[in-house]
Amino acid sequence: MSNDYLSMFIDETREHLQAWSDGLMAMERSGDATAVPVLFRAAHTIKGMSMTMGFTRMGEITHAAESLLDGIRTGSLDFSRPLVDILLQALDVLESLLQSVEATGEEAVLDTTAIQKALKAAASASSVATTAATASSGQATAVLPLRHAEGVSTTMDTPVVEQDAVIKKVALQAIALGYNVYEIVIGFTDDCLMPLARFAQWLQQVDLNLLLHTVPDATTLERGDYKGDIKVVLASTQEFDTVGRTLSDISEVVIRSISEWTTESSDVSPRRHELLPSDRHITDDEHVRSVILHALAQGIRVYEVGVLLAPTCQMKAARSMLLFDAVGGQNRLLFTEPHIAQIEEETMDRHILFVMWSKDSLEIVQRAIESVSEIELVELRQWHQEGSEPVRGNNSVAGPTAQGIAPAERKKVSTIRVDTEKLDDLMNLVSELAIDKTRLERIRGEVTHVGLNETVDHMSRLSSQLQELIMSIRMVPVETVFHRFPRMVRDTARQLDKDIDFVVTGEETELDRTVVEEIGDPIMHMLRNSLDHGVETQVERIAQGKPKQGRIELRAYAAGNHVFIEVEDDGRGINRDKVYRRAVEKGLIGSSEPLTDHQVHQLLFASGFSTADQVSDLSGRGVGLDVVKAKIEALSGKVDIYSEEGKGSRFVIRLPMTLAIMDGLLVRIGANPYLMPISSIAETGRLIASQTVHGSEVVIWRGQVVPLVRAHSVFQETGDASASFIVYVSRGDKVVGIVVDELIGQYEVVQRNLHAELKKIPYFAGATILGDGEVALIIDANAFIE
Amino acid sequence: MKLVTFRVGDEHYALPLDDVQSIERMQPIRPVPLSSRHVVGILNLRGVVMTVCDLRSILSTAMAPTGDDTRLLVAGGLGFIVDEALDVIEIDPERVEPRTEAHALITGLIQDGDTLLALLNRATLTQAPQANPGAAV
Numbered sequence: 001m002s003n004d005y006l007s008m009f010i011d012e013t014r015e016h017l018q019a020w021s022d023g024l025m026a027m028e029r030s031g032d033a034t035a036v037p038v039l040f041r042a043a044h045t046i047k048g049m050s051m052t053m054g055f056t057r058m059g060e061i062t063h064a065a066e067s068l069l070d071g072i073r074t075g076s077l078d079f080s081r082p083l084v085d086i087l088l089q090a091l092d093v094l095e096s097l098l099q100s101v102e103a104t105g106e107e108a109v110l111d112t113t114a115i116q117k118a119l120k121a122a123a124s125a126s127s128v129a130t131t132a133a134t135a136s137s138g139q140a141t142a143v144l145p146l147r148h149a150e151g152v153s154t155t156m157d158t159p160v161v162e163q164d165a166v167i168k169k170v171a172l173q174a175i176a177l178g179y180n181v182y183e184i185v186i187g188f189t190d191d192c193l194m195p196l197a198r199f200a201q202w203l204q205q206v207d208l209n210l211l212l213h214t215v216p217d218a219t220t221l222e223r224g225d226y227k228g229d230i231k232v233v234l235a236s237t238q239e240f241d242t243v244g245r246t247l248s249d250i251s252e253v254v255i256r257s258i259s260e261w262t263t264e265s266s267d268v269s270p271r272r273h274e275l276l277p278s279d280r281h282i283t284d285d286e287h288v289r290s291v292i293l294h295a296l297a298q299g300i301r302v303y304e305v306g307v308l309l310a311p312t313c314q315m316k317a318a319r320s321m322l323l324f325d326a327v328g329g330q331n332r333l334l335f336t337e338p339h340i341a342q343i344e345e346e347t348m349d350r351h352i353l354f355v356m357w358s359k360d361s362l363e364i365v366q367r368a369i370e371s372v373s374e375i376e377l378v379e380l381r382q383w384h385q386e387g388s389e390p391v392r393g394n395n396s397v398a399g400p401t402a403q404g405i406a407p408a409e410r411k412k413v414s415t416i417r418v419d420t421e422k423l424d425d426l427m428n429l430v431s432e433l434a435i436d437k438t439r440l441e442r443i444r445g446e447v448t449h450v451g452l453n454e455t456v457d458h459m460s461r462l463s464s465q466l467q468e469l470i471m472s473i474r475m476v477p478v479e480t481v482f483h484r485f486p487r488m489v490r491d492t493a494r495q496l497d498k499d500i501d502f503v504v505t506g507e508e509t510e511l512d513r514t515v516v517e518e519i520g521d522p523i524m525h526m527l528r529n530s531l532d533h534g535v536e537t538q539v540e541r542i543a544q545g546k547p548k549q550g551r552i553e554l555r556a557y558a559a560g561n562h563v564f565i566e567v568e569d570d571g572r573g574i575n576r577d578k579v580y581r582r583a584v585e586k587g588l589i590g591s592s593e594p595l596t597d598h599q600v601h602q603l604l605f606a607s608g609f610s611t612a613d614q615v616s617d618l619s620g621r622g623v624g625l626d627v628v629k630a631k632i633e634a635l636s637g638k639v640d641i642y643s644e645e646g647k648g649s650r651f652v653i654r655l656p657m658t659l660a661i662m663d664g665l666l667v668r669i670g671a672n673p674y675l676m677p678i679s680s681i682a683e684t685g686r687l688i689a690s691q692t693v694h695g696s697e698v699v700i701w702r703g704q705v706v707p708l709v710r711a712h713s714v715f716q717e718t719g720d721a722s723a724s725f726i727v728y729v730s731r732g733d734k735v736v737g738i739v740v741d742e743l744i745g746q747y748e749v750v751q752r753n754l755h756a757e758l759k760k761i762p763y764f765a766g767a768t769i770l771g772d773g774e775v776a777l778i779i780d781a782n783a784f785i786e
Numbered sequence: 787m788k789l790v791t792f793r794v795g796d797e798h799y800a801l802p803l804d805d806v807q808s809i810e811r812m813q814p815i816r817p818v819p820l821s822s823r824h825v826v827g828i829l830n831l832r833g834v835v836m837t838v839c840d841l842r843s844i845l846s847t848a849m850a851p852t853g854d855d856t857r858l859l860v861a862g863g864l865g866f867i868v869d870e871a872l873d874v875i876e877i878d879p880e881r882v883e884p885r886t887e888a889h890a891l892i893t894g895l896i897q898d899g900d901t902l903l904a905l906l907n908r909a910t911l912t913q914a915p916q917a918n919p920g921a922a923v
Binding site: 672714715716717752753754755757758761763764767768769773774775776777 | 816817818819820821822825828829830834835837863864
């Protein structure tokens with residue numbers, strides 16, 4: 001088998017396996033089977049390729065997976081969590097086989113009969129009913145800690161569900177534990193062909209341990225031919241609005257009623273609190289209802305809109321106003337949630353619900369809203385009049401779709417494999433060429449020769465273009481390292497029995513390839529940290545009033561000359577006292593040293609530090625945050641941690657965007673030239689006179705009091721200290737004036753890394769070779785600001 | 787084994803030829819503020835920014851003024867200032883008398899005619915800048 005074909009097989013199979021993984025993650029999250037065709041195609045293609053290459057094990061596994069996926073695709077099989085697990089297992093086996101092929105050119109001699117059997121068994125499992133049965137069979141013995149409950153008498157207004165004593169007891173316990181207990185009756189639209197499939201789909205999103213009762217019972221549902229209404233009693237931490245919304249988002253399902261079971265404080269009997277879906281307003285305000293009615297009576301349309309602001313939206317108030325403008329202006333609004341004042345002050349979350357009137361049709365309103373960027377339209381209903389009451393219609397926005405997994409739409413880019421060593425050599429040559437170019441540019445000023453100017457100009461342009469091209473070849477989106485995290489987080493979360501919402505943004509942000517290769521481990525470590533120590537268990541979270549589901553966000557973005565990668569969780573944050581004590585124990589600090597919270601957090605990065613109660617398998621064994629920090633610093637990066645006890649923690653990694661070309665201001669400090677990155681400079685000015693305030697030298701700049709730093713003394717320079725100029729550097733709101741002796745000029749230079757030993761000095765970000773061959777250190781302005 | 791021999795102060799030292807990348811003439815060196823004691827600074831070596839350390843300081847020898855004979859010994863990605871580069875010699879490994887105490891930089895002694903050569907350990911040598919925390923934060 002020729003090497004070329006083998007390489008192609010490996011690359012393509014890996015791509016398809018990635019699509020497979022992404023697709024499964026997306027499907028699991030959305031709970032529906034929309035991505036199955038993609039998975040099917042992936043499996044099918046891998047099967048074909050493997051068979052052609054003679055890799056029978058891979059072929060057999062994908063063949064079995066294909067049948068399974070086909071079953072889901074045609075509806076004869078129902079999509080469920082156990083299926084996702086099996087498909088993921090198959091994925092893992094395929095990945096190991098692929099790795100062995102890559103290493104040795106042959107498939108490893110693995111026994112794959114187990115996974116094949118599992119796939120076949122899952123594929124031939126009889127349909128829906130099985131899933132439904134598994135679901136409802138979990139409810140009769142609800143897994144809630146049993147506490148001895150008093151015998152209770154029930155007073156029901158109109159008993160619709162027969163009150164089984166057991167259910168009542170369990171419901172009471174649930175309520176005592178802080179759950180809400182709902183009784184829901186759902187029906188199905190007439191054209192619904194597979195009501196039990198829809199029921200099962202809803203059950204995906206319900207914790208089956210909290211399902212207390214169903215009518216009809218499990219046996220009837222198991223038969224698979226039941227088509228009527230289903231009554232369900234379940235416990236939930238969600239508000240009835242959310243529960244109802246989840247249900248109404250499933251197509252072909254109709255909510256007949258939702259009731260909440262509550263207890264009277266003095267009397268332990270459960271009392272029904274009737275809440276019919278058609279009464280679910282976002283407001284109970286009689287006034288709003290009457291205005292709506294009034295508008296409807298005049299033939300004016302009324303819409304109820306629900307939108308979500310994008311997580312990356314920075315200016316929520318502005319974006320919200322744009323949204324209101326898009327639908328015709330704020331005078332169209334009959335009601336908003338949150339209140340308009342809150343929106344203007346940006347004391348809001350990402351949700352906006354509002355009721356508006358309009359003369360336009362639904363389609364036009366929908367299009368207007370969808371044209372606003374950074375906004376996702378989640379709900380759009382039209383109100384209409386029924387008798388003398390205003391009534392809401394159905395949500396016209398399609399249900400949540402699967403997250404973007406589209407290998408089919410992936411741009412077909414023609415690629416070749418290149419030895420990275422050759423790339424590095426190429427880059428070095430191009431860098432040297434750039435230096436000579438600068439030299440030539442200087443020389444031509446001194447020599448008169450016909451044609452020299454033009455040639456040098458042309459050469460300069462070519463050289464610059466070459467540099468840019470090489471830099472861009474080295475730049476790679478962080479997605480290449482991020483893509484393995486969703487799976488890892490999911491698996492780890494399951495292992496720890498934690499419910500985690502893992503959000504990744506900014507994967508398209510680019511970094512130099514060497515940095516991308518190395519940054520994976522530190523990020524993995526931080527994620528494991530959040531999973532293991534950060535996010536609390538579900539029970540703990542509920543006890544603290546937090547949502548059961550923890551949130552971990554991984555985001556990448558570029559700012560100035562740097563790329564930032566953040567890992568943030570809404571977990572328990574850093575326990576300041578614990579860390580402080582541990583540090584004292586380890587002799588890292590004196591026992592009476594006063595430290596700010598932030599300083600205590602930094603201790604986590606100290607060598608040999610670990611506060612893990614048990615050294616868990618996931619994190620804390622051997623690899624500490626100090627190693628992570630060292631690794632990041634070796635990449636010329638910096639890492640920091642911000643945390644609030646009880647609220648969560650956030651790691652921030654700052655990395656240089658590229659290894660090269662930066663715009664800098666060359667200055668002289670003492671006897672030596674130094675380069676300052678233009679990106680950090682706000683302004684330069686002359687130093688005329690300064691004032692001293694509380695022992696520090698300051699000067700007034702643009703109405704602000706700015707502290708001065710005399711670089712000459714910080715660097716312990718010798719030589720002329722004329723101290724004539726100030727370079728104002730800023731980061732965020734902070735501004736510092738660095739006093740230098742001379743401003744030489746602005747230059748575009750190639751940034752070089754410093755030796756590890758010199759990297760430790762916070763004032764320098766690197767070095768560069770100037771046009772005349774001299775070296776100059778590149779100053780990291782942040783060191784002066786901190 | 788082949789050794790590169792050189793002089794630092796009044797003593798003669800050696801490094802295995804394989805560990806030495808090149809021997810260069812002295813160039814002006816750009817000082818790096820707040821660097822540790824043994825680090826002299828950085829310079830441009832054929833397009834590469836190289837960090838330079840002073841072997842005389844590392845070996846606690848008196849610092850002689852830079853002369854015509856002063857050279858830069860490049861090993862392990864670092865440049866080391868020496869007072870004079872001598873010959874490349876070939877000796878029988880058996881003749882190396884191992885040294886394991888005190889100065890971890892010296893791994894052995896060789897009698898070459900009437901001169902005593904101290905064989906340096908390149909690995910420890912390149913750690914030398916870190917050995918002294920100095921002013922580096």
